[in-house]
Amino acid sequence: MDVLLLSRLQFALATFFHFLFVPLTLGLSVLLAYMEWKYVKTGDKEYLRMVKFWGRLFVINFAIGIVTGITLEFQFGTNWSRYSEYVGDIFGSLLAIEATVAFFVESTFIGVWIFGWKRLSKKMHAWCITIVAIASNVSAYWILAANAWMQHPVGYTIRNGRAELTDFLAVITQKGAIMAFMHTVSAAFILAGFFVMGVSAYHLLKKQHISFFTRSFSIALTFALVFSIFEVVQGHFNGNMIAEIQPAKLAAADAHWETQTNAPQALFVIPDEKNERNLVELIKIPGMLSMLAFNNPNAEVKGLLDFPRDERPPVLITFVAFRTMVGLGFLFPMLTIIGFLIRKKLREYPLYLKVMLFAIPLPYIAIELGWTVAEVGRQPWIVYGIMKTADAVSPIALSQVVTSFFGFLVLYTVLGIANFTLLVKLARKGPDILEGVTEKREVTV
Amino acid sequence: METIWFVLWGVLWAAYFVLDGYDLGAGVLMPFIARDEADRKKIYNAIGPFWDGNEVWLIVAGGVTFAAFPGTYATMFSALYSVLMLILFALILRGAGLALREEAEKQSHRAFWDWFFIIGSFIAALLLGVAFANFFKGIPIDAEGIFHGNLFTLLNPYGLAGGLLFLTFFLTHGAIWLTFKTEGELHDKAMNYAGRLWVILVVLSVIFLIATAFATDIYRNYLNSPVLFVLPLLAVAGLLLTGIYIKQVDWKKAWFASAGYFFFVTLFGVVGMYPALLPSSLNPAFSRTIHNSASSPLTLKIMLVVALIFVPLAIIYQAWAYKVFSGKVGGEHSGYHEGV
Numbered sequence: 001m002d003v004l005l006l007s008r009l010q011f012a013l014a015t016f017f018h019f020l021f022v023p024l025t026l027g028l029s030v031l032l033a034y035m036e037w038k039y040v041k042t043g044d045k046e047y048l049r050m051v052k053f054w055g056r057l058f059v060i061n062f063a064i065g066i067v068t069g070i071t072l073e074f075q076f077g078t079n080w081s082r083y084s085e086y087v088g089d090i091f092g093s094l095l096a097i098e099a100t101v102a103f104f105v106e107s108t109f110i111g112v113w114i115f116g117w118k119r120l121s122k123k124m125h126a127w128c129i130t131i132v133a134i135a136s137n138v139s140a141y142w143i144l145a146a147n148a149w150m151q152h153p154v155g156y157t158i159r160n161g162r163a164e165l166t167d168f169l170a171v172i173t174q175k176g177a178i179m180a181f182m183h184t185v186s187a188a189f190i191l192a193g194f195f196v197m198g199v200s201a202y203h204l205l206k207k208q209h210i211s212f213f214t215r216s217f218s219i220a221l222t223f224a225l226v227f228s229i230f231e232v233v234q235g236h237f238n239g240n241m242i243a244e245i246q247p248a249k250l251a252a253a254d255a256h257w258e259t260q261t262n263a264p265q266a267l268f269v270i271p272d273e274k275n276e277r278n279l280v281e282l283i284k285i286p287g288m289l290s291m292l293a294f295n296n297p298n299a300e301v302k303g304l305l306d307f308p309r310d311e312r313p314p315v316l317i318t319f320v321a322f323r324t325m326v327g328l329g330f331l332f333p334m335l336t337i338i339g340f341l342i343r344k345k346l347r348e349y350p351l352y353l354k355v356m357l358f359a360i361p362l363p364y365i366a367i368e369l370g371w372t373v374a375e376v377g378r379q380p381w382i383v384y385g386i387m388k389t390a391d392a393v394s395p396i397a398l399s400q401v402v403t404s405f406f407g408f409l410v411l412y413t414v415l416g417i418a419n420f421t422l423l424v425k426l427a428r429k430g431p432d433i434l435e436g437v438t439e440k441r442e443v444t445v
Numbered sequence: 446m447e448t449i450w451f452v453l454w455g456v457l458w459a460a461y462f463v464l465d466g467y468d469l470g471a472g473v474l475m476p477f478i479a480r481d482e483a484d485r486k487k488i489y490n491a492i493g494p495f496w497d498g499n500e501v502w503l504i505v506a507g508g509v510t511f512a513a514f515p516g517t518y519a520t521m522f523s524a525l526y527s528v529l530m531l532i533l534f535a536l537i538l539r540g541a542g543l544a545l546r547e548e549a550e551k552q553s554h555r556a557f558w559d560w561f562f563i564i565g566s567f568i569a570a571l572l573l574g575v576a577f578a579n580f581f582k583g584i585p586i587d588a589e590g591i592f593h594g595n596l597f598t599l600l601n602p603y604g605l606a607g608g609l610l611f612l613t614f615f616l617t618h619g620a621i622w623l624t625f626k627t628e629g630e631l632h633d634k635a636m637n638y639a640g641r642l643w644v645i646l647v648v649l650s651v652i653f654l655i656a657t658a659f660a661t662d663i664y665r666n667y668l669n670s671p672v673l674f675v676l677p678l679l680a681v682a683g684l685l686l687t688g689i690y691i692k693q694v695d696w697k698k699a700w701f702a703s704a705g706y707f708f709f710v711t712l713f714g715v716v717g718m719y720p721a722l723l724p725s726s727l728n729p730a731f732s733r734t735i736h737n738s739a740s741s742p743l744t745l746k747i748m749l750v751v752a753l754i755f756v757p758l759a760i761i762y763q764a765w766a767y768k769v770f771s772g773k774v775g776g777e778h779s780g781y782h783e784g785v
Contacts, residue, residue, distance in 0.1 A: 056781040063544030066497060067537045073507055077522025078529055081590065088515020089740045096508035097751050099501065104759040108498040112766050115494040115779055119769050162515075164741040394523035395591045404530040411534060415541055422548050 021065030027192020083392035098142035193224025198360035249377035455715030470619020472566025483776035516738025524592035539565030578607020583726035625696035663717030680709035
């Protein structure tokens with residue numbers, strides 16, 4: 001173990017953990033805003049109960065997301081100080097803008113929304129969650145633009161021994177930022193949709209709160225349907241972009257070793273990283289990889305062997321993560337299309353409801369794997385082509401990182417268990433929690 | 446331009462201390478003044494809608510350090526690795542405690558999360574002070590920004606004095622806030638604490654001002670341009686006014702006065718460091734300053750536009766949020782627990 005490896009593990013831990021909470025926040029805030037405006041427009045109390053029930057789950061999730069996000073911002077300084085100094089001119093400003101422009105708004109209005117039920121007009125209250133939904137998604141854009149810059153640095157020049165900004169607009173409007181935003185936010189919306197559908201399915205299976213959960217299910221279904229189809233199409237263009245700007249990542253994601261035109265895609269592959277080949281390649285479709293990467297079956301796809309060994313990302317992790325993510329990515333629209341076809345008589349299909357209940361974790365897995373492809377696939381670079389991860393780490397003592405790593409591990413385990421048992425408990429109780437809670441407590445005012 | 450950013454940098458940190466200060470202080474006070482669940486609930490309701498928005502000032506202050514002075518950001522947080530990690534853990538404990546206590550059904554579970562909240566608040570308050578006092582004093586960093594010391598290097602007498610000063614200010618500020626926002630026995634207790642804590646705060650402030658003369662170089666800038674002495678004078682005025690308003694039981698004014706006091710205490714220290722943001726105690730040439738750690742003029746310009754538009758905007762909507770929740774809080778269930 002050295003400072004570099006442990007710092008990477010610590011960052012991975014902190015990011016993976018943080019990202020268990022972010023996508024639900026991004027997606028559920030939009031659904032909540034929709035439900036609350038429905039309530040304002042129709043006056044139907046069931047929508048209000050829906051906002052309160054899903055809102056309660058949202059609030060818990062949001063709080064843990066916030067507290068675990070702060071550590072990420074500061075870890076660039078603590079563990080990656082050389083990186084921070086080298087690219088802070090660009091990367092730092094994107095993070096700062098995110099906090100100033102979006103995060104401020106989000107955190108202020110969430111407080112007003114949570115506590116303001118009795119103090120605001122219905123409309124004003126609905127505006128609060130709408131603002132939260134917009135601000136969290138705007139926030140995502142800035143963060144993803146920062147990450148996109150690490151994947152594909154643009155609008156900079158190397159001056160005074162560091163990367164300096166030359167074209168701000170190029171940085172924030174580059175294709176990678178827009179693509180990553182669409183990809184990540186759609187994924188988050190799918191996750192939130194599956195979350196609501198899964199919990200609803202549980203209650204529909206139990207034959208309780210039928211109207212409440214049928215309605216919740218159908219709102220989430222429409223939402224997830226649209227974005228899961230969009231994600232497949234967008235994912236393809238995302239792949240085209242990777243092929244163009246990060247050929248090594250594409251090659252690793254497909255375990256593609258030899259540069260060739262008319263490159264085939266095998267459906268089943270076992271990569272053998274050590275011997276720079278694939279142990280097994282079954283069911284090859286000729287020209288398919290060229291087609292997927294460049295929309296042209298005759299295009300040349302650069303293989304891993306044409307990259308120096310020390311500029312190749314870890315193949316096995318990238319490959320497995322990518323394949324699984326893509327597989328899940330195709331599964332989601334299939335599940336939502338089936339749901340759409342049987343939407344009028346969901347309760348007659350308990351098997352489907354059961355599948356949807358157990359599908360709750362799948363988008364979480366897909367999202368974490370997506371980040372694995374993005375980040376592991378960028379290695380050995382921290383900023384593609386200009387700075388290696390190994391040169392980015394802070395000059396700090398190993399003992400410090402060991403201590404903080406285990407601190408994170410313990411703390412996040414406790415929080416993770418507390419959070420998810422709580423969510424499961426509340427989700428199982430259903431809208432009963434809205435009435436049940438007051439009586440249980442001994443309150444003296 | 447670098448100087449404008451230097452001042453903004455100080456102002457953002459000062460705003461963070463003033464805002465998050467009272468809710469962290471309220472957290473530390475909880476075991477001393479809350480007698481039962483209803484009291485704890487009142488404390489929770491008094492800070493619940495705000496703490497999240499307050500904490501963002503830290504994110505913004507940190508983010509601005511990164512954006513405007515990346516060299517300082519890199520050195521500051523890697524040099525103070527252990528302290529910063531402890532502060533981050535403490536803030537996680539605090540936030541998680543606040544969020545999860547509300548969901549606990551059993552008293553014992555609630556108590557468990559309350560201790561997260563209390564201990565988190567305490568550690569964050571103390572260590573923020575230790576960190577900043579060490580900045581004022583200078584830390585052993587070499588030309589490469591490598592830190593020659595450990596956690597205990599920072600726990601020197603002056604660093605600890607800073608920790609105590611911050612903690613006492615947060616407590617006083619929190620006690621004033623709770624007095625302002627609550628009624629009944631809790632109000633009376635918080636009021637007693639506010640009065641007594643203020644006396645300690647005066648004593649500590651005097652000690653800190655004197656110690657600063659011996660332990661740091663802060664006064665040099667003031668002796669060179671005496672007009673700057675207006676900053677510590679404003680701090681002193683804030684402190685005295687706090688005492689006067691506490692006597693007059695005018696809690697709103699007392700809160701603003703104590704906010705003003707600490708705002709200027711922070712600026713007093715920060716301006717004293719100018720042009721350094723992170724002085725080196727080994728050799729002034731190794732200090733991270735506005736000259737050797739600032740971003741490019743283009744970045745500074747863009748960031749300035751962003752800050753000048755969005756920070757005032759944030760102040761406006763945060764002020765609105767405070768207005769929405771004006772008035773005394775009770776011990777009732779709030780937010781997602783008040784039923785439909």
